[in-house]
Amino acid sequence: MRPDWAQKDFYAVLGVKKDASADEIKKAYRRLARENHPDSNPGDTTKHDRFKQVAEAYDVVGDPEKRTKYDELRRMVASGGFGGGFGGGFGGGQGINLEDLLRDRAGGAGGGGGGFGDMFGDLFGGGFGGRRGSARPRAAKGQDVESTATISFTDAIDGVTISLRLTSDTACATCSGTGGKPGTKPHVCAQCEGSGFVTGSMGGGFSLNETCPACGGRQLLYDEACPTCHGSGRGASSRTIQARIPAGVKDGQRIRLRGKGGPGQHGGPAGDLYVTVKVSGHRVFGRSGDNLTLDVPVSFDELALGAEVKIPTLGGSPVTLRVPAGTPNGRTFRVRGKGATKADGTKGDLLATVEVQVPAVLDVDARAAVEAYRIAMADKPLRSNLFDQARS
Template sequence: MTQREWLDRDFYAALGVPSTASAEEIKKAYRTLARELHPDANPHNTQVGERFKAVSEAYAVLSDPAKRKDYDRTRRLFRSGAFARTGFRPEAGTTTTAARAGSGGFDFGDLFGSHSPFTVGDPLGGVGDVLGDLFRRAGTRAASARPRRGRDVETETRLSFREAVAGMVLPLRVSGPMVCTSCHGSGARPGTRQRTCPHCHGVGTRNRNQGGLGFGEPCDDCRGTGSIVDTPCPDCQGAGIGDRTRTISVHVPPGVSDGQRVRLPAQGEPGLAGAPSGDLYVTVRVDPDPVFARSGDDLTVTVPVSFAELALGTVLSVPTLDGQISVKIPPGAQSGKTFRLRGRGVAHRGAAVGDLLVTVEVAVPPELDHEAAEALRAYARAEETSGFDPRAGWAGKR
């Protein structure tokens, strides 16, 4: 992708999204178009193949935050006529080679530096930063041809509360770009090889003049890779990378909490020019449990009890992750009191096990039959005779 193409092409229009589109909207538009225009779904249709290539190129720029920022600011710069307003003209005899950043001659980083007239009242917010970085990246080889680590990929999965506490091995289906399994990323049909580009001699860049300015741009013939594929791989159309769906095993550790991410090294998008793949991050969403809640590594459970059970004392059967356990409630325990059962909570690998916190709470019957109501009135009278006042000392009462 040359700098001239950055100026001439509208990547937003290629994807059918506005320039204000979010990263998620751009990704969604690309996936929709990629499915419609994929060569496998449109065999022998060269026009659709060219459209698929244009959509892929647009997504490659707009999905990368740094590239998208450079693309937007560079197009805004040239459309605004910033060069014409400065009155800048290259010196006679300035060669294309000298105009390349890092060549020892004319340097865009110096031209747009802090003492340059281009930065005075710059309405674009740092023209020098844009072009200085842009042309330095052109360097002696196209940025697209340099080894570059693949991008990290994020996805989500949902577990039940008990699955998250216990941990599990989860089969996860992932769709996205992967190294072509037929050509192993070379882009050449199996049994054939790439050859060195005869126009750039494997460097990946060629020198051009545009409006009196010298540009070191990626070679059009090899697209900045330095190599040419004469017989493209039929599975990936010579790209070396293709979209496919695969199933991978995700080891979710015991005790994972809602929103926690699990990292799978080298399971993200493939790298360029032999660079390593990115990582896959799986965000775990945990469904609530009807019985248990969680506080750090402790499990919490609320057990409904009757007034008589708390007043007289009782033994409760309380659920745990492993079954039932008996808990002795002493006479006179108050509603809302919490009992701690050691080692019955969440277990983390290599860490201490949390506790189970059992809270007792009085359940009041919504209705009473005649016999129960009379018995309760008799108890109330006996309670009053004994001198018990539940609100004694409350709110200043004596």
């Protein structure tokens, strides 16, 4: 985060009060983001800049932890809480280094850390409460990695372990992350004097530590940059991992695998792996939420007279549907516990829908039977009320 944030009123940017609730802040942000989004205002640089300001403000006050630190810093500065009568903003005093003030408040020149230094250290890039030259690179979480996996319908229902080949950001293999050409000796960065940070002005006499732009916080520089990473110290690595896709996963579902992403920096934790699952279709079964669906072909006489119809289940033994006489076409029967696995470990149901199949060709005996049925039903027309209902 940038030091100049301490001088910005993010609440005013969002048009909310300082004590606004999280929901009020979110609603204000969404409204302003819609009004000023670049996609909705092509060529309008004023709205583009406004969109950036709104996004920056929400990034801070929309995060409870950042908001607490932001509020405390502004309260202390506005009330002269750094001592010496600096109330009234950032305008008082000359040559005042905010790092020194925070260190003093945390326990004096020889203090062991904590207090305000710890509170605001991560807000402005670290370095509060420490001595020049003693700063260490901060631990950082590794890169989050995105991947896509296509699995079969059956594997989605039962769960499956798959192999994924991933590419993520890591330390350069040539220079081991130093950024220097192998065989060359490093020297202490002249710009930050080996601290990894430089002092940046906030205006009004205040200053804060920022990551050194010359060494990128690594504290050391090489006369010759690494030919592979060109001095960045970073490279790409490929690896294959085994990922467990849980039973019951849905098509398009995004699975988070903690700690399976890129490696952390300076002792930080590894990033996460996000796998978007694509599920192939099945020739017989479909899916509706946690239930499986099945269309069951039946004959007219089976619905008219009743029947016992054997149907398949996915990966299990067949079951028998007892179809009552007079069952209408399109009725759905529920077979409990034969569906997909739910989040709580229980099973959904199988929904079997009966569909009458009309034969394309009838043999002589079948045709005679159907004609006899037509004659028997001639005095009971199915559409007797259709035209009366249409007229009314």
